[in-house]
Amino acid sequence: MKMHNFNAGPSILPREVIEDTAKAVLDFEGKGLSILEISHRAKYFQPVVDEAEALFKELLNIPDGYKVLFLGGGASLEFCMVPYNFLNKKAAYLNTGVWAKKAQKEAKAFGEVVEVASSADKVYNYLPKGYTIPADADYFHITTNNTIYGTELHEDPTSPVPMIADMSSDIFSRPIDVSKYICIYGGAQKNLAPAGVTFVIVKEDALGKVERAIPTMLDYRTHVEGGSMFNTPPVLPIYTALLNLRWIKKQGGVKEMQRRAEERANLLYNKLDNSKIFRPTVADKADRSYMNICFVLKDEYLDRKEELEKEFMAFATERGMVGIKGHRSVGGFRASCYNALPLESVQALVDCITEFEKKF
Numbered sequence: 001m002k003m004h005n006f007n008a009g010p011s012i013l014p015r016e017v018i019e020d021t022a023k024a025v026l027d028f029e030g031k032g033l034s035i036l037e038i039s040h041r042a043k044y045f046q047p048v049v050d051e052a053e054a055l056f057k058e059l060l061n062i063p064d065g066y067k068v069l070f071l072g073g074g075a076s077l078e079f080c081m082v083p084y085n086f087l088n089k090k091a092a093y094l095n096t097g098v099w100a101k102k103a104q105k106e107a108k109a110f111g112e113v114v115e116v117a118s119s120a121d122k123v124y125n126y127l128p129k130g131y132t133i134p135a136d137a138d139y140f141h142i143t144t145n146n147t148i149y150g151t152e153l154h155e156d157p158t159s160p161v162p163m164i165a166d167m168s169s170d171i172f173s174r175p176i177d178v179s180k181y182i183c184i185y186g187g188a189q190k191n192l193a194p195a196g197v198t199f200v201i202v203k204e205d206a207l208g209k210v211e212r213a214i215p216t217m218l219d220y221r222t223h224v225e226g227g228s229m230f231n232t233p234p235v236l237p238i239y240t241a242l243l244n245l246r247w248i249k250k251q252g253g254v255k256e257m258q259r260r261a262e263e264r265a266n267l268l269y270n271k272l273d274n275s276k277i278f279r280p281t282v283a284d285k286a287d288r289s290y291m292n293i294c295f296v297l298k299d300e301y302l303d304r305k306e307e308l309e310k311e312f313m314a315f316a317t318e319r320g321m322v323g324i325k326g327h328r329s330v331g332g333f334r335a336s337c338y339n340a341l342p343l344e345s346v347q348a349l350v351d352c353i354t355e356f357e358k359k360f
């Protein structure tokens with residue numbers, strides 16, 4: 001049976017990227033050695049990091065003065081590295097979900113944190129608007145795509161202070177204006193690579209401005225100077241990231257990724273907006289994520305919620321749908337539609353919903 005991979009993360013990667021990774025595990029570029037058994041300082045691994053950084057810069061149109069880092073620790077470690085490196089006195093945070101809130105919590109250990117707005121009052125099913133960002137903040141932190149709740153900022157906001165963004169789950173799904181940010185980071189396992197590598201795009205002249213001492217490994221300058229090689233980087237996930245970046249370029253770049261993301265999202269939201277039994281959790285179309293599409297049973301079915309959710313889950317699983325269970329904090333269903341997901345998989349889910357509706 002054909003499997004349709006809607007996993008939220010780790011998640012789908014292009015088949016050819018997985019196949020080429022498998023080849024490199026057996027024999028890295030004809031060297032007669034596995035990529036797993038070569039030194040990260042070997043002369044043939046350095047070009048992998050160099051090309052991955054060059055493709056980041058090319059695909060995201062990153063201006064001069066920025067460095068791309070490949071680190072360990074996940075986005076969760078960046079929640080702490082960001083304030084360590086950039087928060088002198090005050091930082092502004094937009095609370096749009098659990099990840100945003102976790103980032104904010106870490107910052108509190110380093111200075112004053114202003115929560116400019118929050119959508120926690122409605123289980124984060126919308127994006128706050130009309131808030132004021134304090135002009136004396138060191139930075140304004142946002143989470144561009146809220147993986148758990150299915151909201152997404154489709155454009156870079158305007159801010160009186162430099163921005164920092166967690167782009168774990170929508171990096172490379174649209175063009176971004178990197179010049180508005182001093183730092184963009186994310187765990188790679190949603191839309192870029194297997195778990196194990198964290199990407200950080202950092203503006204070099206924004207570093208070194210805080211007064212505190214920073215432990216070596218948590219200081220971005222260490223990794224800028226070391227070219228992501230201060231210590232052993234996650235070699236294999238970096239290689240897979242490179243293969244995926246080459247794939248994105250070959251497909252037509254981030255504009256094409258954005259076109260495909262919109263096409264997939266329109267297909268599924270259109271079905272959900274007209275469904276007899278389901279509704280999208282995010283009502284405002286402007287706030288809807290193209291990456292993580294969350295839906296629940298309509299109110300009239302809530303008395304049979306548990307039974308019907310189980311029934312749909314089994315029905316969809318029988319038809320090859322994988323990973324559509326909603327996050328435990330939201331319930332219902334979530335279809336993650338990352339770059340590598342073919343439109344046919346979304347069509348298969350739409351057909352599956354249509355078929356299930358016939359029972360009603």
Ligand SMILES: *Cc1c(COP(=O)(O)O)cnc(C)c1O
Binds near residue numbers: 074145168186190
């Ligand atoms: C998954 C996710 C994280 C956590 O990433 P880790 O790499 O597991 O630390 C943080 N932020 C967002 C938006 C995510 O989707």
